[in-house]
Amino acid sequence: MELKLIDGREKMTEARVGKNGVPFLTFKPLEKFTWLRNGFSTREGGVSEDIFKSLNLAHNRGDKTENIVENFKLIGEAMEMPAENMVYAQQTHTTTVLTVDHTRCGMGVLKDRDFHDVDALVTDDPGVVLVTGHADCIPLFFVDPVHKAIGLAHAGWKGTINNIAAEVIREMYRSFKTDPEELVVVIGPGVCGNCYEVGEDVASQFRKKYDTNVIRTKVSVPGKYTLDLHLANMYNMQRAGVPEENIHVSDVCTMENPDVLFSHRATDGKRGGCCAFLEII
Numbered sequence: 645m646e647l648k649l650i651d652g653r654e655k656m657t658e659a660r661v662g663k664n665g666v667p668f669l670t671f672k673p674l675e676k677f678t679w680l681r682n683g684f685s686t687r688e689g690g691v692s693e694d695i696f697k698s699l700n701l702a703h704n705r706g707d708k709t710e711n712i713v714e715n716f717k718l719i720g721e722a723m724e725m726p727a728e729n730m731v732y733a734q735q736t737h738t739t740t741v742l743t744v745d746h747t748r749c750g751m752g753v754l755k756d757r758d759f760h761d762v763d764a765l766v767t768d769d770p771g772v773v774l775v776t777g778h779a780d781c782i783p784l785f786f787v788d789p790v791h792k793a794i795g796l797a798h799a800g801w802k803g804t805i806n807n808i809a810a811e812v813i814r815e816m817y818r819s820f821k822t823d824p825e826e827l828v829v830v831i832g833p834g835v836c837g838n839c840y841e842v843g844e845d846v847a848s849q850f851r852k853k854y855d856t857n858v859i860r861t862k863v864s865v866p867g868k869y870t871l872d873l874h875l876a877n878m879y880n881m882q883r884a885g886v887p888e889e890n891i892h893v894s895d896v897c898t899m900e901n902p903d904v905l906f907s908h909r910a911t912d913g914k915r916g917g918c919c920a921f922l923e924i925i
């Protein structure tokens with residue numbers, strides 16, 4: 645796998661291969677927690693075809709359900725996070741966070757969910773694999789080493805401007821007494837601040853809340869701007885009280901790696917989806 649990295653960022657993404665030959669990514673800042681497993685799927689090692697080639701984990705985009713289920717089993721086996729233990733968020737660009745436990749294992753992967761419109765999941769229950777789906781939108785990984793609790797969120801531009809990071813931290817406090825000062829977070833692979841073009845409507849919302857590093861004017865294209873969701877989420881984490889040294893920003897842009905990772909923008913929406921995974925073992 646040939647992964648192009650963003651210059652100047654902490655080198656944090658590692659490519660691994662499971663015993664079944666299926667590759668996946670892991671993030672170094674989370675490796676020190678021996679009670680955790682973390683992962684991010686790639687396009688490689690699955691059974692789907694055409695625009696979904698090959699490890700598609702996104703529902704409702706035209707791929708066969710049996711392929712998606714098989715892909716979940718394959719990636720789960722590779723990462724040693726079994727599909728039957730996964731709970732898959734039902735993402736609609738909300739800031740809704742749900743605390744889950746083992747009673748919901750398998751939901752969204754092997755059986756129907758009993759929840760909807762949930763863009764972030766948190767748990768302190770060992771053996772529950774939290775799952776969020778991504779294809780340019782940013783995955784946010786939260787680890788509370790004091791209370792041994794975790795969270796995983798999906799942050800596109802709506803989730804970012806509406807600050808889903810703060811909502812996750814609030815829910816982790818409510819459920820587990822998590823103190824933001826103790827949190828370690830990874831802002832994972834997604835479209836980077838050089839690639840993500842937005843119009844004035846989105847730009848003006850971000851300009852009100854963030855500085856000019858987050859939203860930049862694109863000189864070459866009048867009326868177009870570039871938006872750095874990695875950086876905006878970093879500010880969201882800082883403003884919520886997470887110490888700067890505990891915030892790790894990904895060195896991977898999905899749009900610059902369209903052969904390795906699914907990217908909505910790079911494929912004009914003709915795509916499958918990758919997933920982020922986080923589990924207390």
Ligand SMILES: [Zn+2]
Pocket residue numbers: 835836837838839840897898899900
């Ligand atoms: Zn990029």
